[in-house]
Amino acid sequence: MKIAMIAHDMKKDDLVQFATAYKQVFENHELYATGTTGLRIIEATGLPVTRFQSGPLGGDQEIGSLIAKNEMDMVIFFRDPLTAQPHEPDISALIRLCDVYSIPLATNMGSAEILVHGLERGDFKWRTIIHEKEFNKNE
Structure with a gap:
């Protein structure tokens, strides 16, 4: 599974801590992240x-x-709801895209903890079916 990780400045420590706690789960998947967040992870x-x-x-x-x-299966986005973000329209667009394409967010x-536990159990195997359908459609 391809998992995106994003965190606003005030939430980066939380996401790094989260990634550390679930490292054994995440090492079995492809991780993607925005700049500083990715470097810190x-x-x-x-x-x-x-x-x-x-x-x-x-x-974003x-x-x-x-x-x-x-081409993305899950998004973990630790948002800071108490701080205005200069790129708020981009954030809203990203969240909207997750809704449009049924990407767990x-x-x-x-x-995030609920999604990761579901990932551990194999609850997101349906994403594999979607990828297979896309592959077969493009052949």
Whole structure:
């Protein structure tokens, strides 16, 4: 599964802690992240992470592009609801794309934990079926 990890500045420590706690789960998947968040996860866990630009410089849109092509399976986005973000329209677009393409999205540690436990149990195998349908359609 391809998992995107994004965190606003005030939530980066929380996401790094979360990635560290669930390192054994995440090491079996492909991780993607926006700039600084990805670097911090790599440094803390040693997990391989494909990094994009930082969110305000287009990283949210790069991840959104993968969602729109059905190439992302889950998004963990620790948002800071108490701080205004200069790229709020990009954030809203990313969340909307998750809804349009039925991509599981967690915006806080509580919902992220539920998704990760589901990932451990194999609850997201349906994403494999979607990828197979896409592959067969493109042949």
